[in-house]
Amino acid sequence: MIFEMPSCGGCRTCEMACSFRHKGQFIPSVSSIKIIDKKGEPGYVVSIAEIHDNETIACDCFAKQHTPLCIEHCIKSKDLGQIFKDFIEKTISNDPIED
Numbered sequence: 001m002i003f004e005m006p007s008c009g010g011c012r013t014c015e016m017a018c019s020f021r022h023k024g025q026f027i028p029s030v031s032s033i034k035i036i037d038k039k040g041e042p043g044y045v046v047s048i049a050e051i052h053d054n055e056t057i058a059c060d061c062f063a064k065q066h067t068p069l070c071i072e073h074c075i076k077s078k079d080l081g082q083i084f085k086d087f088i089e090k091t092i093s094n095d096p097i098e099d
Contacts, residue, residue, distance in 0.1 A: 001047070001048050001050060001087055001090060001091075002036075002045050002046070002047050003045060003046045003047075003048070003083045003086060003087070004043075004045055004046075005043070005044055005045065005046045005076070005079055005080065005083060006043050007076045007079045008035060008043065008044040008046065008076060008079070008080075009044075009075065009076070010035055010037070010044050011075070012028060012035050013073045013074060013075075014031075014033050014035065014046075014070035014071075014073065014074050014080060015028035015031040015033055015034060015035060015070075016028055016031075016073075017068075017069035017070045017072070017073045018031040018032050018033050018057075018069065018070045019031040020069065021065075021068075021069045021070075022057045023057075029055055029056075030055060030056060030057055031056070031057070032048060032049045032056065032057050032058060032059035032060070033046060033047070033048055033049075033059070033070055034046070034047040034048075034049075034056075035047075046080070046083055048083075048084075048087050050091065059087070061084070061087075061088055061091070062084075068084070071084065
């Protein structure tokens with residue numbers, strides 16, 4: 001799923017934190033969250049993986065974490081937290097996330 005995040009500065013710390021949580025290493029290519037430049041416009045969008053594929057790990061919606069690492073380390077944590085609330089609401093109303 002893709003979400004607008006006008007406050008995102010593009011540091012991609014959330015990608016690093018996510019990959020560390022899943023793999024124990026900083027490998028942003030496997031992260032469940034991706035920060036994508038908006039072409040021709042300022043700002044960024046946030047992509048959250050719903051399904052696991054050959055590279056990307058599906059977002060597990062924080063699996064037993066009080067504060068997810070991606071949100072904990074984001075300088076705009078309130079905004080990113082809202083995106084994840086929206087993500088969870090949308091995934092609940094759709095098919096379950098695949099492993």
